[in-house]
Amino acid sequence: MQPMAKAFTPILVSSADDLETPQDRCPECGEVFQYEKNPEFSAKDSSALPRTVLSRLAWRPITHLNCESRMRERAHAAAAIRRKQEINHVLKRSGFPGNVMSKTLSSFQVDPDCARELELVKRWRPTDRYGFWFQGPPGSGKSHLMGSFVHRYFEASTEKVPHMVWWSVPFLFDQITKDFAREDRAEPTFQDALNADVLFLDDLGTQQGKPWETERLFQILDRRLNWELPTFVTTNLATGEVKNLMHERLTSRLLGLCIPVTLKARDRRRDVLAERLRDLHGRV
Ligand SMILES: Nc1ncnc2c1ncn2[C@@H]1O[C@H](COP(=O)(O)OP(=O)(O)OP(=O)(O)O)[C@@H](O)[C@H]1O
Ligand SMILES: [Mg+2]
Ligand SMILES: [Zn+2]
Known part of the structure; x- marks a missing residue:
């Protein structure tokens, strides 16, 4: 007999504070990002979504500006090399x-x-x-x-x-x-x-x-x-x-x-x- 699917428990979320921040890392320096609340996040209807998805909607990473510009520079350099080749x-x-x-x-x-x-x-x-x-x-x-x-x-x-x-x-x-x-x-x-x-x-x-x-x-x-x-x-x-x-x-x-x-x-x-x-x- 097939095991019964785990019942999905609705989460009661009233604001981003009810959710832990995601732990994504900056692809350039490897540090875990700091997060800020996403002002567009609405707790309404939130119970329909899994917690990990909700936390990504509620919080957004504060990007490392230096890392971003370094990544852009690297992408440009790589594109220039590809073009030269x-x-x-x-x-x-x-x-x-x-x-x-x-x-x-x-x-x-x-x-x-x-x-x-x-x-x-x-x-x-x-x-x-x-x-x-x-x-x-x-x-x-x-x-x-x-x-x-x-x-x-x-x-x-x-x-x-x-x-x-x-x-x-x-x-x-x-x-x-x-x-x-x-x-x-x-x-x-x-x-x-x-x-x-x-x-x-x-x-x-x-x-x-x-x-x-x-x-x-x-x-x-x-x-x-x-x-x-x-x-x-x-x-x-x-x-x-x-x-x-x-x-x-x-x-x-x-x-x-x-x-x-x-x-x-x-x-x-x-x-x-x-x-x-x-x-x-x-x-x-
Ligand atoms: N107006 C110019 N300014 C700078 N360099 C020039 C100029 N005209 C010719 N040269 C240089 O002189 C050399 C001979 O020119 P090029 O090979 O273009 O001549 P060509 O007219 O094609 O001659 P050919 O009919 O013998 O093939 C080359 O090294 C070229 O870079
Ligand atoms: Mg010639
Ligand atoms: Zn970084």
């Missing part, structure tokens, strides 16, 4: 150049020649469904400027960092070629370039220009244009050369995806060289 993970996985973290907009010196274009670049927002197409001679800052968008996406992403993929175009085609040899016939590199939330194509125009490359490039740009997936491009080619070297249908899609910006600046790698030489001459 996530960013490193994205950077490692997606082909970004090792120095991309130093290529920010604030570390980019604006030449007067390009000031107006740079103003447009600054006004762009990560919610915009288009990117930029940077043209200009070697060392003029195209890859640097394209890298600055990676930071802007990172800064704007409070929840999830978008899936960003960076390819130097000749390496993209090398990898696609390697994928052709896969037994499962999957084309992960091509698929990634088609579907990534954001695609960065560095050095467009330095690929070999084989017909299958042009075809793949067309497919990538066409798909991204139709799905409004932000795409960024750098190229040494001037607009005329782009037209000559690439099919007009490609150029048209590039213009649908990106705002063209021409950087006329000098080769800044020469500045770096001059700086190194100055440094070496200055050494004893």
Whole structure:
């Protein structure tokens, strides 16, 4: 025979004083909290509830302010570490150049020649469904400027960092070629370039220009244009050369995806060289 359930004895409570305080501990320092009466507690209908529940309703812990702010600081620090890890993970996985973290907009010196274009670049927002197409001679800052968008996406992403993929175009085609040899016939590199939330194509125009490359490039740009997936491009080619070297249908899609910006600046790698030489001459 089942034992009879213990009868619930109603408690007669007229105020919080009839109830002992709970003995919860502060999760930060481990001390038992001090309690104050909860002014919203009403003894009415209290008999229907168990004593432990009632005491938690009648008394509320006086939180340790220092402990609370320490806990908040720790939570913030943990969130910052998680974010950094996530960013490193994205950077490692997606082909970004090792120095991309130093290529920010604030570390980019604006030449007067390009000031107006740079103003447009600054006004762009990560919610915009288009990117930029940077043209200009070697060392003029195209890859640097394209890298600055990676930071802007990172800064704007409070929840999830978008899936960003960076390819130097000749390496993209090398990898696609390697994928052709896969037994499962999957084309992960091509698929990634088609579907990534954001695609960065560095050095467009330095690929070999084989017909299958042009075809793949067309497919990538066409798909991204139709799905409004932000795409960024750098190229040494001037607009005329782009037209000559690439099919007009490609150029048209590039213009649908990106705002063209021409950087006329000098080769800044020469500045770096001059700086190194100055440094070496200055050494004893
Ligand atoms: N306006 C600038 N302000 C600060 N640094 C710059 C600027 N332009 C270029 N640099 C620096 O000069 C170097 C060369 O720039 P970057 O790699 O962006 O050139 P690029 O235009 O992509 O050249 P390439 O066509 O050869 O790839 C980089 O270290 C970059 O950070
Ligand atoms: Mg470059
Ligand atoms: Zn505490």
